[in-house]
Amino acid sequence: MCNLPIKVVCRANAEYMSPSGKVPFIHVGNQVVSELGPIVQFVKAKGHSLSDGLDEVQKAEMKAYMELVNNMLLTAELYLQWCDEATVGEITHARYGSPYPWPLNHILAYQKQWEVKRKMKAIGWGNKTLDQVLEDVDQCCQALSQRLGTQPYFFNKQPTELDALVFGHLFTILTTQLTNDELCEKVKNYSNLLAFCRRIEQRYFEDRGKGSSSIRSS
């Protein structure tokens, strides 16, 4: 969205290369910056920012909505990937361990699962059932949908960091094939969110020919 030239590289040890242990991270010259927050600040320091046109109250709102997305959608995605037995068994274990030889693939997958379960327990999601998680996701999508309304982007004409974040999560949810399609269905209930994702995908990704998994196919 900032029109910066990037090259996307997939590496198995990405989590370990990152300075904070989290993906994604960018490698610019001799600097490495990880996670959305610091990356945004880094890019801002270099002179590109999407949220310059917002006033204080709007910036506060944007931050609040970003936290909402992180809190609800991210946690729900983690839950679905790692705490729902069906998904874990069929998809996550295989996918997470695929770059490694046996027995490392099993060990690393179990270790990650244990870590995620610990985190869920600490924030109180440990006892939630799948239905409750889906309900939370629904509430979150409803809030996003109401905030978006009929506007093209969340803060009217220009895309901001919030649009990028929401697009990232929703696109992943919509295009990832899981054993359980309910999460996908929940998001599809909100037509303006669907239109929003399509619009961003068409505008920013298809120009560069990166339409490897398009929303239209699901």
Added chain:
Amino acid sequence: MAAPLELSCWGGGWGLPSVHSESLVVMAYAKFSGAPLKVNVIDNTWRGSRGDVPILTTEDNIVSQPAKILNFLRKQKYNADYELSAKQGADTLAYIALIEEKLLPAVLHTFWVESDNYFTVTKPWFASQIPFPLSLILPGRMSKGALNRILLTRGEPPLYHLREVEAQIYRDAKECLNLLSNRLGTSQFFFGDTPSTLDAYVFGFLAPLYKVHFPKVQLQEHLKQLSNLCRFCDDILNSYFRLSLGGISPAGQETVDANLQKLTQLVNKESNLIEKMDDNLRQSPQLPPRKLPTLKLTPAEEESNSLQRLSP
């Protein structure tokens, strides 16, 4: 609803009906929506350590977390968000998420992890509320739970170390407080003139931070500089929690109470201003001395005030 609603939660102190953030959120919401709640102060349950307090019991239901309790109250027609638009409802969710992500870790840290605060204030207080021998075990457990939560959600693997996280969480909390203050501006409540869920949440998290006296107070100091948030807390305390000390407001007198509350709010605002400036002087001696209406001070207090002003 005719069924009696009982809320079990931690007790109060320092002028607050409860010292526990989540209990305070539920109590504030009940006051705003007019739900008749009977408050039971719990003392001897293991549930407190598992984070299950506050608990709402009715004839056939037991509901445990604040979000679920609020949902339950709404279904029983005690809805404080009736007048909010859809967008404001969405904003509420977003701001609550912001508070939970940014402010809660620092509040937990101030109460439970910071050793000065924990050993001199939090632990003795909770231990005094819990009978022996649980008083030896529960506070420790709650402290570990809080530390766990902070490290797991904010600590960056593989460095699960507290020091690196501390600076970050306090920075985030201060930013969050600034954002809330910007959003509140000069209005009475977050969405106009009537309080809603968001006000309950903000009050629940800010009031203990604001009122409880701690030895290590960096976050509290920051909060005190945001005068509109302090005014917000004081307003709610005065209007909703001083009128009925027992904690019950009968459902039939809702409108009368509302008018009375508005009237007392106006009167209380005046006395609040004086009280608050008085408090500020007494609790934060390092602030530069301000012009005060000295009529309220007795000679003894005046002397102790000037003594404090002189001390570093």
